[in-house]
Amino acid sequence: MRKVVDLKTALSYALAVALASGTALAAEASRAPAGSANGTAVETITLKNGAGVSAKILTYGATLQSLSGPGKDGAIADVLLGYDDLKSYVDYPNYFGVTVGRYANRIAGGKFMLDGKAYQLPLNDKVNTLHGGGKGFDKQVWKIVSIKSGPVATLVLSLTSMDGDSGYPGKLDTTVTYTLDESGNLGIAFDAKSDKPTIVNMTNHAIFNLAGEGSPDGALGHMLTIPAKAYTPVDAALIPTGELKPVAGGVFDFRKARRVADGIRDGRDPQIVAGRGYDHNWALDKGVTKTPELAARLEDPVSGRVLEVLTTEPGVQFYAGNFLDGTLVGKSGHLYRMGDGIALEPQKFPDAPNKPTFVSARVDPGKPYHHAMVYRLSVKR
Template sequence: MKSVTLLRSIFTASLLIPLAATAGQATRESFGHTADGQNVDIVTLTNSHGMRARVMSYGASLQSLLVPDRSGKLVDVVLGYDTLQGYLDRRQYLGATVGRYANRIAHGKFTLDGKTYSLTLNDGTNSLHGGTKGFDMQVWKVLDVKSGPTPSVTMEYVSPDGDQGYPGTLTVKATYMLSDDNQLKIAYVATTDKPTIVNLSNHTYWNLGGEGSGSVMDQTLMIPGNDITPVSDAASIPTGEIASVAGTPYDFRVAKPIGRDIRDGRSQQLLFGKGYDMNWVLSRKEIEPRVVARVEDPHSGRVMTVWSSKPGLQFYSGNFLDGTTVGKDHHIYRQGDAFVLEPQLFPDTPNHADFGSARLAPGDIYKNVIVYRFGIDQAAK
């Protein structure tokens, strides 16, 4: 029964509403300057249905994404700011590319090829999303902007040897593509000149009802993962255990509202994270791209399926949005007003042999291709 429900959920997302056709376009303009005078560009990608993505070179970040509802109305489903200054004033990873290592590394230390490396600490005693100045805080170089059937932008950042404590010069490219069938694809590619560790992902805060529309707790989520990697305390470092989701609030194998079990005080993991903030085990190694999550907003009918080949998926339910963030159009973002889905390696993988490997060697190519497919469920109410 669960497999039938899962298949029905996946294929429902392919139902799209046609809109007035226009040519796929990519345009580039300045979005402002950093405190040290660096220019930040923003590239607007528009497909033939009018769907529009805006990507800025600060953090190679998704600044906005307009998606149609069941009546064809376009609404921005990405939390963020109207101007660059909001992103500069407060580090929240809104829409950002995170790395070199997405998620946490315990005590900011790992050993590679017999040598121990110490990273910058920015999450208590741990290193989070690359350290004190990760990829989300860098101005990326815009390499290419293309109009056409699939408008796209490619950006590059070269992280020098020793950056935030990581070994090797890492060259990273991030390409955003908006296809004619309402798919937004983000392709991360990285190479290095000496052995290092890499785990890149995207940290967009999503609300399929529209940013600023309120809580996402009644939006339904499916994650086809049988297990999670539990954490030991509020620092969110994995214990190394692989634990089943069966009989727990973490069981999203059959779609359910995000908020249905979020207040279950019997779950110590929910207490640690003040809500969902956990890595789901989707596989024990990288496999062919497949659905790693499906979200549906019952009010607008918008459906988003997320595809990736990575073995893990971090799901975060916006627990630390505390009402002090004033985003686009003066909207106040509060707890539970968005969710984050990050396809990735497992957190703290370099310190857990059973989690696999995050090692990248010279001559090898790191890839993480994330696809967000948008559609409409006409039956949703």
């Protein structure tokens, strides 16, 4: 019996990608103790393929702790900002690589209405709720459902969020499925089913520097492409106004690849001022799709590493690490500063429960939530 309705679909998709690549089918999954959080044992699971791409996942927060792969010179580098040890994820949370939920991004005032009833969530982002609230999915220890090697290395994690957890209605049974194939496709499938009407918006919050985590030049020299004609402008509290604004001719136009640095400090644009740089959602031209399609492409011209982000969701939040201020000591003792990494988070639009024109985030009994995304790591030589 399947744990979640769409798990079989997620695994079948990952296998199909591997078969289509025409490469040897061999990927390994292994596990090791990582310590404990809140009195519960935590493990690290490593997925590794034969081409030098590997991912480490912590059961705490269903966190993608590292993603490593070769550059054009063959040197392997970890391209994710984060911490070397579990304790730092617990003591100094900053969403590095975590699974965020129940609702990723912001909800205005932490309030929403559902079937005529008002719900109030914790306020953990000044006057708003961010990434689920003060104790979201990123601060829970997830259970291991299964781990296996084979054509596609696979890890399945589960978590149950009880009715009323952080103010959300409905008992929510969730799984996160990580898969890695020989082509460097790291798949992440989020599935959830509820016994009451509720809202769900899950994603991964990895922050990338393709030159290698801690690279002194940061990620602002990366070339970014986002296939979107419009984005969602925000107010001073970073809540979307409800408008879909065309990107044409402005600093939000990434339909053709260009350097992140070219617009990130352009104070003539009031949206750049509001976000202290880029911290906005793009409305992808593709909309909602049955299988993952391109949401963003990021390239480091120096190392040659390329990251493609694919998703079934209608939006992608591009965050350029604007609130990293050098106070966090990350991997290998590196201080993280603004622009040291870039997050590309596929998702429903921020504050969708309060914006009727946005794609709905509602989930009902018998109608499970499913979001499939892929981080595809490759090399341009």
